Amino acid sequence: MGKKKTPKGIGVKKEENFSEWYSELVKKAELADLRYNVKGFVCYRPWAAITIKKMFDLFEECLERKGHLPIVMPSLIPESNFKKEAEHVEGFTPEVFWVTEAGESEKFEEKLALRPTSETAIYPMYSYWIRSYNDLPFKRYQAGQVWRYEGKSTRPFLRAREFHWIEAHNVFASKKEALNQVKEDMETTKEMLTDEFGLSFIFFERPQWDKFSGAESTYAADALMDSGRVIQLPSTHFIGQGFAKVFDVKFKDKDGKEKYGYITCYGPAISRIFGAMIAIHGDDQGLVLPFKISPLQVVVVPIVYDEKKKEILSKAEKIGEMLSYSYRVKVDERDDISPGEKFNIWEMKGVPFRIEIGPKDLENNQAVIVRRYDGKKFFVGVKELEGKLRKLSEAYTKELRELHQQRFENLIEKCHSIDEVKKAINRGKIACAGFCSIDHDGEKCAEVIEKETGGKVRGCRLDKEDISFDKCIVCGKKAHKTVYIAKDY
Secondary structure, rough: OOOOOOOOOOOOOOOOOOHHHHHHHHHOOOOOOOOOOOOOEEEEOOEEEEEEHHHHHHHHHHHHHHHEEEEEOEEEEEHHOOOOOOOHHHHHHHEEEEEEEOOEEEEEEEEEEEOOOOHHHHHHHHHHOOOEHHHOOOOEEEEEEEOOOOOOOOOOOOEEEEEEEEEEEEEOOOOOHHHHHHHHHHHHHHHHHHHHHOEEEEEEEOOOOOOOOOOOOEEEEEEEEOOEEEEEEEEEEEOOHHHHHHHOOOEEEOOEEEEEEEEHHHHHHHHHHHHHHHHHHOOOOOOOOOOOOOOOOOEEEEOOOOHHHHHHHHHHHHHHHHHHOOOOOOOOOOOOOHHHHHHHHHHHHHOOEEEEOHHHHHOOOOEEEEOOOOOEEEEEHHHHHHHHHHHHHHHHHHHHHHHHHHHHHHEEEEEHHHHHHHHHHHHHEEEEEOOOOOHHHHHHHHHHHHHHOOOOEEEEEEEOOOOOOEEEOOOOOOEEEEEEEEOOO
């Protein structure tokens, strides 16, 4: 029987057609199947599901280490709950899936919203659970799914009508404590996205017209891609006391008086972060996964010839067994495809390291480590193999992030006019420009920018800003802010 043929890499280059490249990678790496017969709903296949599960585990461990406790809330929210906060309902109603009947004939007296976000489900319960200042700070999170009727075209993981996320909802006695939680959320985002997932991003304070519906202020991490487009990743919101007053979330303070709590919420969309990793780290050979969350971290490929087959397979198995105590390892002993085709398969899957063992390696008592993200080979004695792999694996995700950071810094372009912004965006850049205000006074200028350039005002960066301007590029008034403008996914 002839050996199976496996196509190598992606049929279109990432830099030439990102959309086709992304779709082909999702299919060839067996991450998702789009053939489910409800539009915008995606079937996650095992390789993606395992990776996303590991991402959830890391995020949840981090949140619990920082004092959050898990809860599980209902997925259905009564319309009466949903309508209590006017700004919130106005922002989310166009995206809601409604449940109106059950069984064969029972019509509900009240519509039930299929959870688009959980504020209006959680805060009514907080009014029961929080009684005294001794209950504060009250930090809870849930991991699950939310459903939004996304009107734009969908893309698996990046944009869908059902996505998987974590949302943390916290209550504090003072505004200062709540704002400190927002800072902690940003630190958590860095700890996860940068240290574990190898992603570079900028945290922006969103303009008032683009904040979370019902919040006083929103801060969001935008990951920047080679295409010049950005994708919003975790966002954290200072809700203030608006929802607390609507849902009666209050506590009796030390002075015996009842007071409303200050609320924050934090929402890392895990499936979207996974999509961002596909888009940012992936290359023309396929997926590139950070080390800690890859379903397999090492694959051992024996390069066998008939006269040495038994010895090579035996050595490969011993190497696999030795490494299995520290890593997730597979020895690929299949004999119906060639070693080269195995290389292609595991490169497509994004496995961080491949170890090759062939006749010459057997003679020299060595093996070859191949690093996925750059294809570099390391010839290592078998006795030194474990130590060398440990050093390479410890640096792997950091090096991925540094590669992304270097590319990203070259994407930012300083602009002094709308025409310059338009040209920058058309060249795949992220424009940086002077702006009058990110309060509602600046919304009309932002609308002009979007109409003329196709880019959106993402906001003001929260880290050190070293670029300044004299005038707003739209109205010509004094520039009180430096903003970043980009197309998004």
